[in-house]
Amino acid sequence: QSALTQPPSASGSPGQSVTISCTGTSSDVGGYNYVSWYQQHPGKAPKLMIYEVSKRPSGVPDRFSGSKSGNTASLTVSGLQTEDEADYYCSSYAGNSLPKVFGGGTKLTVL
Amino acid sequence: QLQLQESGPGLVKPSETLSLTCTVSDDSINNVSYYWSWIRQPPGKGLEWVATIYYTGSTSYNPSLKSRVTMSKDTSKNQFSLKLTSVSAADTALYYCARLRVAAADYWGQGTLVTVSS
Numbered sequence: 001q002s003a004l005t006q007p008p009s010a011s012g013s014p015g016q017s018v019t020i021s022c023t024g025t026s027s028d029v030g031g032y033n034y035v036s037w038y039q040q041h042p043g044k045a046p047k048l049m050i051y052e053v054s055k056r057p058s059g060v061p062d063r064f065s066g067s068k069s070g071n072t073a074s075l076t077v078s079g080l081q082t083e084d085e086a087d088y089y090c091s092s093y094a095g096n097s098l099p100k101v102f103g104g105g106t107k108l109t110v111l
Numbered sequence: 112q113l114q115l116q117e118s119g120p121g122l123v124k125p126s127e128t129l130s131l132t133c134t135v136s137d138d139s140i141n142n143v144s145y146y147w148s149w150i151r152q153p154p155g156k157g158l159e160w161v162a163t164i165y166y167t168g169s170t171s172y173n174p175s176l177k178s179r180v181t182m183s184k185d186t187s188k189n190q191f192s193l194k195l196t197s198v199s200a201a202d203t204a205l206y207y208c209a210r211l212r213v214a215a216a217d218y219w220g221q222g223t224l225v226t227v228s229s
Binding site: 032034046051052057089091092097098099100101102105 | 146148158159171173207211212213216217221
């Protein structure tokens with residue numbers, strides 16, 4: 001059982017927006033502004049899409065945005081494109097002895 | 112461009128020790144701005160953080176693996192390593208090494224599949 005809870009699946013049509021949630025506790029998501037999101041295409045290594053809740057690394061389209069409210073973080077993908085179809089994982093810092101916990105992943109399907 | 116490359120046996124027998132090395136190019140593992148980690152992914156499943164080593168050499172381990180895992184680094188070779196003892200089929204996974212910046216893994220290796228089987 002993963003430390004963070006994500007819905008197993010999400011979907012949307014091209015051009016639409018979709019939001020994926022990531023629920024933790026006050027010991028991880030709610031306690032630190034160190035939530036990150038990763039995109040993983042089949043057979044590929046994960047790619048960092050969002051860090052520190054809402055920051056985008058260089059090269060990540062601004063269609064990807066992150067936010068947090070209490071113990072729940074969210075990733076929103078706007079203007080869905082077919083290449084956005086992938087698995088998405090959230091992660092959070094949870095203290096010095098547990099620097100990284102992951103969610104179980106969400107499979108995003110672009111219909 | 113920073114590159115990380117995992118290496119090690121692809122097949123390990125049950126109860127034996129899994130040993131992997133990650134070689135880092137174009138960055139120093141002594142860089143105070145970053146940490147270095149192992150993250151694994153069982154076939155068809157999600158990601159699991161395994162261990163992290165800091166520039167000081169101190170380490171953090173996943174509590175579920177803590178009694179079996181050791182992470183170390185060799186600064187002369189710009190490498191860091193993972194040892195996981197008493198492996199079972201549950202340890203079969205794609206093992207990634209990664210660079211962490213402020214708790215976010217911004218660079219990943221391509222991953223190496225380790226299968227535990229007799």
